[in-house]
Amino acid sequence: MTVCLDVRAERERVARAFRPGQPLPDFGYSSEEDALWSRVFATLRGMHEHFSCVRYQLAAQRVELPTGRVPQLREVSRTLRSLTGFELAPAMGAVPGPLFYAPLAEGILTSTPDLRPVTEQLFSPDPDVIHELVGHGVMLADPEFAQLYRWFGRAAVHAASDEVRTAISRLFWFTMEVGLVIERGHPRACGAAILSSVAEMESFVDAELRDFRVEDVIASDIDDSICQPVLFVADSVSQMTDDVKRFLATSVDW
Ligand SMILES: [Fe+2]
Numbered sequence: 001m002t003v004c005l006d007v008r009a010e011r012e013r014v015a016r017a018f019r020p021g022q023p024l025p026d027f028g029y030s031s032e033e034d035a036l037w038s039r040v041f042a043t044l045r046g047m048h049e050h051f052s053c054v055r056y057q058l059a060a061q062r063v064e065l066p067t068g069r070v071p072q073l074r075e076v077s078r079t080l081r082s083l084t085g086f087e088l089a090p091a092m093g094a095v096p097g098p099l100f101y102a103p104l105a106e107g108i109l110t111s112t113p114d115l116r117p118v119t120e121q122l123f124s125p126d127p128d129v130i131h132e133l134v135g136h137g138v139m140l141a142d143p144e145f146a147q148l149y150r151w152f153g154r155a156a157v158h159a160a161s162d163e164v165r166t167a168i169s170r171l172f173w174f175t176m177e178v179g180l181v182i183e184r185g186h187p188r189a190c191g192a193a194i195l196s197s198v199a200e201m202e203s204f205v206d207a208e209l210r211d212f213r214v215e216d217v218i219a220s221d222i223d224d225s226i227c228q229p230v231l232f233v234a235d236s237v238s239q240m241t242d243d244v245k246r247f248l249a250t251s252v253d254w
Contacts, residue, residue, distance in 0.1 A: 007033075011113055015090040020108075024074035024090065027113040034069040040121050040130055040198065041067060047201045053181050053188040055237055056195060059141040070129060073111055076137045084146035088137070094127055097156070097169060104153025107146075109136055123199035125225045135192025139176070145190075148241055149176065155248040164251055167218040174217045175244055177224075180204065180233040187233050190240075193224070200227050207231045212240055214247045 007030055014025045029037075045067075048057060063079055065071055077088040089103060091110040103110055111132035116124035124131065139145045152172050159165045178200075179191035187209060194200040207227075210216060212234035220230065234240035 008114065012092050015092045015113060018090050020089065024072070024077055024088065026072050026074060027070075027090075029070040029115065032118075033115050036115065036118055036121060037070040037130065038068050041065065041134060043198050044130075044134055044196065044201070047198065048195065051189055051201045051204070052195055053183055053190045053237060055142045055145065056138060056190060059138045059145075062141045063138050065133060065138070070115060071133055073113055073129075073132075076133050080137065080140050080146075083141045084143050086140045086146050086149070088132070097165065101153045101156030101168075104149055105157050106153070107150055109140060109149070111136070121198075123197050123227060131192060131196040135194075135196035136176075138195070139190065139192060144237070144241060145176075148244060151245060151248050152176065154254070155252045158252040158254055160253060167251065168248070170218050170220060170222060171214065171244060171247065173222045173224070174212075174220065174232050175240060178204075178228050178231055179212075179240060180209070180231055181237050181240055182233060182235055187231075190237065194228075197227075203227045204231060209233045212243070214243050218247075 007028055011027050014027055018025060048060065062083055063076065073088045073090055080086040086107050086109060088111045089108050090113050092114060093112055095110045100110055112127050112129060114128055116128040116130060140149060152168065156165060156168050159168055175191065177191045177193040180187040181190055187205065189195050189201065189204065194204055208230045210230065210232050212232040217232055
């Protein structure tokens with residue numbers, strides 16, 4: 001696929017020109033990019049039926065992402081605002097910690113409008129619009145998960161040391177990005193990085209699955225450049241969210 005460099009450059013120009021409080025701009029996508037979205041999203045949707053948690057499936061029904069074209073951040077943001085009060089804000093590529101968590105505390109997910117190259121259609125080490133919308137965007141339509149995202153943001157903003165910030169980042173990674181929960185006796189994905197990657201969903205059942213314990217999670221390194229060899233599985237969504245909230249509530253001075 002030859003995504004015109006002009007398309008990406010224009011997308012970056014539009015994202016950089018955005019200022020908080022402004023209406024979200026629309027981004028241009030080529031017909032090849034629309035086709036890539038359609039292909040990857042169709043494959044992911046088929047896998048979600050078997051490998052995603054029930055809350056994700058219910059949230060996906062509420063968001064109703066389009067199947068035939070790349071959605072605009074503006075459209076999904078409007079839907080989320082009406083469901084859970086969350087909004088999206090454009091930012092190109094991966095956003096460094098403080099610039100990611102501070103908006104999160106205010107109910108804003110910084111989201112890249114860029115799309116993965118076709119060579120990375122099964123697994124993209126960098127966030128892209130599939131990751132942002134199919135992964136995070138859908139989970140943010142669930143009120144409990146939306147609240148948890150806000151908690152992560154507020155805790156990171158109030159963290160008093162690098163040690164606590166690292167612990168929060170690791171906890172975010174192993175829950176909101178690559179989290180698993182047991183449902184009907186099997187691990188099911190609730191993390192955005194798994195839910196937005198065909199390769200991750202194919203391979204997580206073969207990963208080393210460890211019981212979800214916060215003290216083990218925050219002692220574990222992150223490598224987001226590969227499919228995850230080690231994952232943590234909570235007994236249920238409520239076990240995971242309760243344990244995360246307990247840690248966040250006690251680890252920072254609110
Ligand atoms: Fe993410």
